Amino acid sequence: MKTELMSANYAAARAVMSARVEVVPAYPITPATTIPEQIALLNETGQWPGQFIRVESEHSAMFACIGASSTGARTFTATSSNGLLLMDEGLHWATAARLPIVLANINRSISPSWNIHVTHDDSMSKATSGWIQFYVSSVDEFYHTIIQAFKLAEDERVLMPVMVNADGFVLSHTLSTYDYLEPEEVDKFLPPYKPPHWVMDPENPVSHGNIVFPEHYQEFRYAMHEGTHNAMKVYEEVEREYKKLFGKYFGGPIDCYKCDDAEVVFTSQGSVAAEAKDAIDELREEGYKVGNARMRMIRPFPVDRIRELGSRVKGFASLDRSVSYGYGGPVANDIRATMYNTKHRPIIKSYIGGLGGRDMTVPDIKEVILDTVKAVETGETGPEETWHDLR
Amino acid sequence: MVATKDMPLKEYVLKGNAACAGCQDMVALRHAHKALEGNVIQVVPACCTSVVQGLWPKSGLGIPVLNTAFPAAAATASGVRAALAAKGKDDTTVMVWAGDGGTFDIGIQALSGAFERRTDFLYVCYNNQVYSNTGTQRSGGTPLHAKTTTTWLGKKEPEKLLDFIVAMHEPVYQATANTAYPRDLYDKFLKAKEIRGPKFIHIFLPCPQAWNYPVEKGVELGKLAVETGYWIQWERVGTEFTLGRQSKRFQDPEKRKPIEEFLKMQGRFSHLFRPERQDAKIQELQDYVQYRWDLLMKTLA
Amino acid sequence: MVNEVNIDPKSRADMPTTSYSKPVIGATGKTGSWRTFTPKIDYDECSRCRTCWLHCPEAVITLDEDGTPHIDLDYCKGCGCCAEVCPKKCIAMIRVGFDEEESA
Numbered sequence: 001m002k003t004e005l006m007s008a009n010y011a012a013a014r015a016v017m018s019a020r021v022e023v024v025p026a027y028p029i030t031p032a033t034t035i036p037e038q039i040a041l042l043n044e045t046g047q048w049p050g051q052f053i054r055v056e057s058e059h060s061a062m063f064a065c066i067g068a069s070s071t072g073a074r075t076f077t078a079t080s081s082n083g084l085l086l087m088d089e090g091l092h093w094a095t096a097a098r099l100p101i102v103l104a105n106i107n108r109s110i111s112p113s114w115n116i117h118v119t120h121d122d123s124m125s126k127a128t129s130g131w132i133q134f135y136v137s138s139v140d141e142f143y144h145t146i147i148q149a150f151k152l153a154e155d156e157r158v159l160m161p162v163m164v165n166a167d168g169f170v171l172s173h174t175l176s177t178y179d180y181l182e183p184e185e186v187d188k189f190l191p192p193y194k195p196p197h198w199v200m201d202p203e204n205p206v207s208h209g210n211i212v213f214p215e216h217y218q219e220f221r222y223a224m225h226e227g228t229h230n231a232m233k234v235y236e237e238v239e240r241e242y243k244k245l246f247g248k249y250f251g252g253p254i255d256c257y258k259c260d261d262a263e264v265v266f267t268s269q270g271s272v273a274a275e276a277k278d279a280i281d282e283l284r285e286e287g288y289k290v291g292n293a294r295m296r297m298i299r300p301f302p303v304d305r306i307r308e309l310g311s312r313v314k315g316f317a318s319l320d321r322s323v324s325y326g327y328g329g330p331v332a333n334d335i336r337a338t339m340y341n342t343k344h345r346p347i348i349k350s351y352i353g354g355l356g357g358r359d360m361t362v363p364d365i366k367e368v369i370l371d372t373v374k375a376v377e378t379g380e381t382g383p384e385e386t387w388h389d390l391r
Numbered sequence: 392m393v394a395t396k397d398m399p400l401k402e403y404v405l406k407g408n409a410a411c412a413g414c415q416d417m418v419a420l421r422h423a424h425k426a427l428e429g430n431v432i433q434v435v436p437a438c439c440t441s442v443v444q445g446l447w448p449k450s451g452l453g454i455p456v457l458n459t460a461f462p463a464a465a466a467t468a469s470g471v472r473a474a475l476a477a478k479g480k481d482d483t484t485v486m487v488w489a490g491d492g493g494t495f496d497i498g499i500q501a502l503s504g505a506f507e508r509r510t511d512f513l514y515v516c517y518n519n520q521v522y523s524n525t526g527t528q529r530s531g532g533t534p535l536h537a538k539t540t541t542t543w544l545g546k547k548e549p550e551k552l553l554d555f556i557v558a559m560h561e562p563v564y565q566a567t568a569n570t571a572y573p574r575d576l577y578d579k580f581l582k583a584k585e586i587r588g589p590k591f592i593h594i595f596l597p598c599p600q601a602w603n604y605p606v607e608k609g610v611e612l613g614k615l616a617v618e619t620g621y622w623i624q625w626e627r628v629g630t631e632f633t634l635g636r637q638s639k640r641f642q643d644p645e646k647r648k649p650i651e652e653f654l655k656m657q658g659r660f661s662h663l664f665r666p667e668r669q670d671a672k673i674q675e676l677q678d679y680v681q682y683r684w685d686l687l688m689k690t691l692a
Numbered sequence: 693m694v695n696e697v698n699i700d701p702k703s704r705a706d707m708p709t710t711s712y713s714k715p716v717i718g719a720t721g722k723t724g725s726w727r728t729f730t731p732k733i734d735y736d737e738c739s740r741c742r743t744c745w746l747h748c749p750e751a752v753i754t755l756d757e758d759g760t761p762h763i764d765l766d767y768c769k770g771c772g773c774c775a776e777v778c779p780k781k782c783i784a785m786i787r788v789g790f791d792e793e794e795s796a
């Protein structure tokens with residue numbers, strides 16, 4: 001393992017090399033652009049020997065991934081915002097075809113108006129697609145999660161594509177030191193991809209994706225659901241092995257900080273979750289029993305971990321950098337739904353904030369947490385959702 | 392041209408498939424695959440060819456088929472080619488088999504991109520001039536005045552000149568073919584399989600359902616399309632143009648049959664003849680024949 | 693095994709993770725049942741030119757070494773293309789039960 005100073009996007013390009021990815025079709029979009037740029041450079045200078053396809057759109061990027069993965073190649077792409085939305089038909093195709101594609105999504109706001117800064121609406125709108133979804137908080141975590149994602153996606157019990165999300169600019173363009181692995185080291189963890197079930201092969205022809213009638217369609221959908229579901233358990237094994245081999249561990253599906261004796265827990269996704277540690281430390285100093293639950297994985301949803309936390313705390317302050325327009329924050333909604341079928345009734349407050357790249361600083365996070373602390377003290381649940389810092 | 396007795400007997404279109412009786416797409420598939428001899432990965436976007444395979448878990452095509460989304464055939468093929476390249480297997484033909492909708496309309500961006508990238512693949516557009524899969528809606532390949540379920544009174548625009556658009560992408564090989572001439576079609580696939588780079592074969596293909604003609608008349612109609620000069624058989628290896636031998640005579644307008652003979656066999660043009668004859672419209676279609684010949688001979692020949 | 697397909701799945705356990713299909717004859721059953729008219733070759737007239745074989749959309753015509761065509765009526769859809777293209781006009785399209793009994 002070596003260390004270098006890089007942005008998350010450059011680290012993602014390095015992960016493509018480390019994981020011996022065979023095919024990368026990609027299309028530029030700010031703030032993901034420097035990923036394909038760097039991959040092109042690594043390719044042209046002979047450092048990465050794979051196939052880089054300079055596709056003419058994100059729709060084509062995802063379908064080129066589908067073509068490559070269906071022919072047995074380890075495949076990666078990167079995009080953001082409108083690019084992810086243009087991929088939509090392919091995102092759903094990839095899950096139903098059970099293709100272990102890994103996608104780095106650099107979270108960015110959806111247009112109009114044009115805004116290239118972070119909002120999680122792009123990836124959150126794909127939460128029902130079957131894609132396994134991670135959110136990371138550091139360059140180091142981004143790099144290693146991409147490598148882990150291949151192992152997870154290619155596991156026969158999973159065989160579902162994985163989206164690793166990182167906040168636009170905050171992570172994508174900010175330099176940070178991180179530890180990386182040479183391909184020879186990763187080989188110990190990640191063997192070459194061999195499709196376990198089907199592959200395009202003239203020697204042994206099959207037709208993939210012809211018509212399926214209602215008699216069987218639902219069973220295929222159930223199999224997809226199982227695949228995504230299994231990712232929770234399989235990821236535990238993946239992380240355990242990764243830790244053993246490389247000493248890296250990022251905290252499972254929910255990375256908890258000072259949650260053990262906490263009465264109120266703050267949940268969030270992405271870079272805010274790292275910022276929140278400082279807010280927790282300050283609040284602890286001020287005498288509040290609060291903790292930070294960094295949501296790393298939102299699909300499959302970490303139901304057991306939330307229930308375990310929910311059985312101990314009095315309140316969740318759940319921040320979404322995204323909106324389910326018409327009803328609350330998407331992750332807050334899932335936390336509420338998760339707790340409903342238990343006997344525990346913590347107050348679960350939904351906060352929406354930091355949209356369009358608006359800062360969510362330590363004082364902002366403290367304000368959100370203290371609002372929940374107050375709700376817990378008074379027993380007043382308050383509004384269904386609270387828009388933080390709404391002018 | 393290959394003699395019929397020298398064509399391979401092995402069939403890759405398997406009997407008992409889900410194609411309509413008389414479907415000329417199956418004729419095209421049969422002879423294309425006889426030429427490719429199974430060493431192919433075929434990418435199929437939404438179209439009739441996704442249906443003719445039949446129902447999971449069985450398929451009526453004895454070759455690897457990757458069904459894909461309607462707009463995405465050429466992009467999917469790019470991925471297949473890249474995967475084969477990554478694995479060092481480059482003798483396999485990667486072939487798109489798309490309808491006119493999937494080519495002229497929704498798939499044209501992906502097609503253009505893949506050609507510009509000089510992808511080594513063969514793009515086949517089988518042109519039945521309509522969205523047959525979804526029940527006969529107009530496409531960018533539907534001719535002027537043809538009735539469809541979205542142009543009930545006849546289409547107001549002539550078809551897009553796709554061959555010219557493709558030619559401007561400078562494919563290494565480009566040809567037109569016609570299911571009425573299977574031996575010629577076979578030869579063109581034989582040739583295409585030997586050339587590396589982006590290749591395009593445009594197949595004229597009568598559809599008994601959408602064009603509304605007696606099912607057994609597919610070959611006759613295909614031939615009439617050539618004999619009226621409406622469909623021109625040609626081939627281009629790089630910029631080397633050859634007028635197909637079926638079309639050669641019909642370069643001379645005097646030798647052509649009137650377009651009417653092609654039109655009146657088809658229900659989709661019946662309104663040009665009944666209840667009243669629409670001379671002006673028939674003439675428009677007749678004039679369009681010469682226009683296309685001129686354009687072809689001026690620009691691509 | 694990769695690309696193995698159970699073509700007669702009884703339950704979810706027999707089904708693969710995604711819908712890949714095995715190439716088989718009769719993927720849509722015995723399509724001969726779709727037929728209204730049945731082709732019948734007059735072998736005395738037939739010149740063994742193979743034209744019917746060339747144009748049959750269904751690949752149901754097989755050829756002997758000398759080019760003698762045989763139609764698989766289990767799958768022939770009765771489109772009549774073969775009769776249309778036959779230069780000897782020696783394929784008749786017969787309405788079974790009306791014109792005469794079906795016999796291959």
Ligand SMILES: Cc1ncc(C[n+]2csc(CCOP(=O)(O)OP(=O)(O)O)c2C)c(N)n1
Pocket residue numbers: 437438439440460461462489490491492493494519520521522523524525530
């Ligand atoms: C994105 C998308 N839009 C629309 C459709 C519906 N659709 C499926 S096939 C088809 C028409 C296909 O026409 P063409 O490409 O000409 O092939 P044909 O059916 O005539 O063989 C349409 C509109 C689809 N599958 N996907």
Ligand code: SF4
Pocket residue numbers: 413731747748749750751752753763767768769770771772773774775
């Ligand atoms: S009737 Fe049609 S399907 Fe039957 S043998 Fe003749 S051409 Fe083939």
Ligand code: SF4
Pocket residue numbers: 733737738739740741742743744745759761777778779780781782783
């Ligand atoms: S086309 Fe007619 S003459 Fe030729 S082989 Fe067939 S049946 Fe015989």
